Amino acid sequence: MPLGFALLLTAGGVMLGRGGIDAVQLRLLGVRLGQAAVAAAGVQILAGEYGTGLIRATLIVVPRRWSVLVAKAGLLTAGVVPVAVVGVGVAVIGLPLSDALLRAAGESVLHLILVGLLGLGVAAAVRSSAAAMGIVLGLLYLAPMLLWMLPDPDWGRFLYRLTPATAVQALTTTVDDAGLPLGPWAALGVVAAWTVGALGMGAVLFQRRNA
Numbered sequence: 097m098p099l100g101f102a103l104l105l106t107a108g109g110v111m112l113g114r115g116g117i118d119a120v121q122l123r124l125l126g127v128r129l130g131q132a133a134v135a136a137a138g139v140q141i142l143a144g145e146y147g148t149g150l151i152r153a154t155l156i157v158v159p160r161r162w163s164v165l166v167a168k169a170g171l172l173t174a175g176v177v178p179v180a181v182v183g184v185g186v187a188v189i190g191l192p193l194s195d196a197l198l199r200a201a202g203e204s205v206l207h208l209i210l211v212g213l214l215g216l217g218v219a220a221a222v223r224s225s226a227a228a229m230g231i232v233l234g235l236l237y238l239a240p241m242l243l244w245m246l247p248d249p250d251w252g253r254f255l256y257r258l259t260p261a262t263a264v265q266a267l268t269t270t271v272d273d274a275g276l277p278l279g280p281w282a283a284l285g286v287v288a289a290w291t292v293g294a295l296g297m298g299a300v301l302f303q304r305r306n307a
Contacts, residue, residue: 118271120200123187127204128264130183131211134176135232138215141168143225161303165220169295172212180208196270203267203284210284211236214260214291220298223305235260235290253277260287 142165145151158164184201191197211232219228239259246252256262257277266276266283273279278286 118269119191120188120197120270121265121268123191124184124200124204124264124268126183126187127208127268130180131208131236131264132233134180134208134212135215135236136229137175138172138212138217139219139225139228139232141172141219142216143219143223143228146223147225162299165216165295165299165302169213169216172216173209176209176212177205180205194270199280200268200270203280204264207263207267207284207287210287210291211260214287214294217291217294217296217298220302221294237261258286260290263287 142151145154154164155161158167184204188197188201214235215228215232218231219225222228222231240256240261243252243256243259246255262277263283263286266273266278266280269276269280276283
């Protein structure tokens, strides 16, 4: 699986941070790469049907569109959970067990689930695989660079804390986290808020528009 492969690439490393060695953070660097694969899965599970025209057949069989979206969300989650659990577990295997390690590993799994559902929500809203991937990847990777280009650095820092791009660093840091823009649970909450918003907007548009 792409996610498992990305996570395995980081096994056995150490990271020198401001407060010392954060082996957990380096082992979980694959989450930053793997989230793109999970987002793509979330996008394709719905937008792929629009691209091939199969969405019409799906809606004939299941005319209640809310049911279609809920079913796809459930199917996506069922697919992401085992891959994320195994991938994260393999990435941190061998490290000393601690509350910080369990927190980082558990939040990484939750983050990947949320990113997949974010992709599904955006796909339901825009219906195009390319457009949905551009939006999701922009939020996850490009937003910080654009925000730091704002003329007012205070606004840039404020908006940066509201983007899902902050999450991976916050979730996986276990050493010297005082300088992070958000704490790990707050960062996960930001991702959850984006996911709920995307799913809500996607559900409304999916219900109202013709296939």
